[in-house]
Amino acid sequence: MERRRLVSPPTGQPRTPAPRRPGRPRSEEAHHAILSAAISLIREVGYDALAMDAIAARAGVGKATVYRRWATKETLVAEALERIMRSIPVPDTGTTEGDLRVMMRSSMDMYRDPATKGLLSGLIAAMARSERIAQAVRSGFLAARREALRQVLKRGVARGDLQEGLDFELAMDLLGGPLLFRMFLTGGRIDEQLSRAIVEVVLRGLAPRSDTSSEPWRV
């Protein structure tokens, strides 16, 4: 059983004791100012019009100071994202359906932020271009959501609402995919009703088999 819990690390930063490089240490202040500037600029001008020059200028920082930390705009944005969407609480409403609805609402909230569309679409393009960026995003803000969701699903299995040997990845993609699809391709509405319907289909589609002995190996 994997003991990885990426959800809400209680310690904050991994406090390295004293590897301490020589020279002047990097300014935490500058670091934070850059991230803040990036976030506010994205919200103002959108992701595509986001310029490194502008970020540096608004942060009151030299461009080199930005590039010293993030090689590309995308890795910078990815970290900004991560900072925003750090901890996703694991809901506990008493029922699997309720828990899933809470998770879906959290996702919808994210999608409904006017900044998200430009930001996330730019990030998708960046991830498609660079596996490094993709890794950063996945282990960043994606990991947290998915870990929380995984807990909910696990509890659902324990409750008997979901089949044994459930393919968690599949379940998560079934829950999250339609939102993404609507957001970026069809442009369809993303609302409570949609979320309710998706949860229902998934719960029904992944309910325990009536005849477990005939399909014990199924995933």
Added chain:
Amino acid sequence: MERRRLVSPPTGQPRTPAPRRPGRPRSEEAHHAILSAAISLIREVGYDALAMDAIAARAGVGKATVYRRWATKETLVAEALERIMRSIPVPDTGTTEGDLRVMMRSSMDMYRDPATKGLLSGLIAAMARSERIAQAVRSGFLAARREALRQVLKRGVARGDLQEGLDFELAMDLLGGPLLFRMFLTGGRIDEQLSRAIVEVVLRGLAPRSDTSSEPWRV
């Protein structure tokens, strides 16, 4: 912004010794040359590094000639896409599950084209940027696929494999979303097994209601 160097190779494409007529030559020819150039360049350098200069150069065309036809890179690409993914046949395997599997395979084929990732991700960013582009893409290559899928689902309802009053949009997003999700976010595998599992969940989740009163013909 995503940029990559693209000092387009001189690309010694032999100037077509076209029928040199005075007056009004090769409007259609130029049109097609531009689309071809765009497509081949996307496959070579990716969507983001695609430069109008390069397209015009490879097409053997002035930049103005490109802009005369398409105002933006995205509308040009959208038309190119449309040209590629024109007709989607409606499958007829005899069973709803079989038909859906065929549809899924067609989608997977598209996703598996190495060019698709860069192209589609760039397009997603462009759609997020501009509703006009979004419309073009939706009514273009998306519409065809969705229309075919709708036929299959309709037949599924008629067969009694899917519930009456089925929300087609929901069903389509449930089928297509997970692929998109894996493609661009999680990076998970997209294969026959996945497709099979998705179809199964959707069929089960959207099967006719078991409530006898609303389904009196069931025993």
Added chain:
Amino acid sequence: MERRRLVSPPTGQPRTPAPRRPGRPRSEEAHHAILSAAISLIREVGYDALAMDAIAARAGVGKATVYRRWATKETLVAEALERIMRSIPVPDTGTTEGDLRVMMRSSMDMYRDPATKGLLSGLIAAMARSERIAQAVRSGFLAARREALRQVLKRGVARGDLQEGLDFELAMDLLGGPLLFRMFLTGGRIDEQLSRAIVEVVLRGLAPRSDTSSEPWRV
């Protein structure tokens, strides 16, 4: 009878008449605007603080337009110089000494321009760095002065004031060198008295050879 004539530069660029390249021709207006901007900026901020960005901005021109014409700041400045110091009239005062004094005065006028020091010293550094730039400067504003001086010296030989078979290069360097030396190394005064003394020494030192009969005043 006015003998003042312009020394038409025999070294001037081969002004290509009309090989006529395709495409939009380069803008004469932009060309001139850039040179003017460069000149005025040099006078304002000095040669070293001269920035290509600033030149382009003041000229109301994109930086690429500047770089399309001049690869470096120095070649641009060299052309600007050439434009300023284009025509050097060949003096004709009736005596060799008088002619040389006029030439010296012209040089001194140049050196006394407050902008010259920074400009010429920067140019010297640039010439030392790049033979291409050196060539440009030599065939540019240097060539004109030297050609005029050569005429004067030639006439001096014809008049019998200077020795037959005179080494023109030597004579010119003897006349011009001390000015440069004071300007940039010793910082000594550059004035009429200096110019008079130099001319005198050179005339005496390069006078016709000391055949006793031709120098009856010698004891």
Added chain:
Amino acid sequence: MERRRLVSPPTGQPRTPAPRRPGRPRSEEAHHAILSAAISLIREVGYDALAMDAIAARAGVGKATVYRRWATKETLVAEALERIMRSIPVPDTGTTEGDLRVMMRSSMDMYRDPATKGLLSGLIAAMARSERIAQAVRSGFLAARREALRQVLKRGVARGDLQEGLDFELAMDLLGGPLLFRMFLTGGRIDEQLSRAIVEVVLRGLAPRSDTSSEPWRV
């Protein structure tokens, strides 16, 4: 490329340590390492491409350690120069012409050092920029040469080879100027023949007057 700040010109004063201050004394070793690094780098990359970062790095020294001693690149280089060209012996060949030839050869040797061109041209630009640097150079490596030359000329006057009341400055500039002129402007050859010719012209041009009565004010 020489660049300067528009704001706050640095103080180019060599910062000599006070007689006895508290704290750790400055490292002689570092001092020497910096000068050596500067000299070797000038020879390798030229004066203009000389970067303080590089000097510090090669010397194995922090940049602050460099700036603590020399406020500008030029003062540092000036001191390096001085260290190289320290003492110029006064020649004594028996004749004025011989002595002058020896002095000229020494100058030519300097000019012929491949490093000199870039170094001296850069220094000229720096001197034009700052009178303080100019002073440093003049009282540094220039002063030594000129003092030796002055001795030779003085002896020449005593011998009757040069006129009484000789303007030493003029004579020195006439001897040195042509070399500088060829070095940096015309690019002409600098060789034994040139040196011989210059000496000849100067000796002839500044020979004692044959008719002293016509110059009664001379002493």
Added chain:
DNA sequence: TCCTAAGCGAGACGGTACGTCCAGTCTTCGT
């Protein structure tokens, strides 16, 4: 022996300018 002050290597800091690239528009000439 400890304290204080300035030195040390290292390297990050806010900046300026660089030279390149591309977007989208505007001319010129040739067909």
Added chain:
DNA sequence: ACGAAGACTGGACGTACCGTCTCGCTTAGGA
């Protein structure tokens, strides 16, 4: 009347140095 060629303005890019400013650590003389 088009079309190719390419110059145009404008602006972001990522790099290189500048001269200054911390860091943690010597290295001395004076307390």
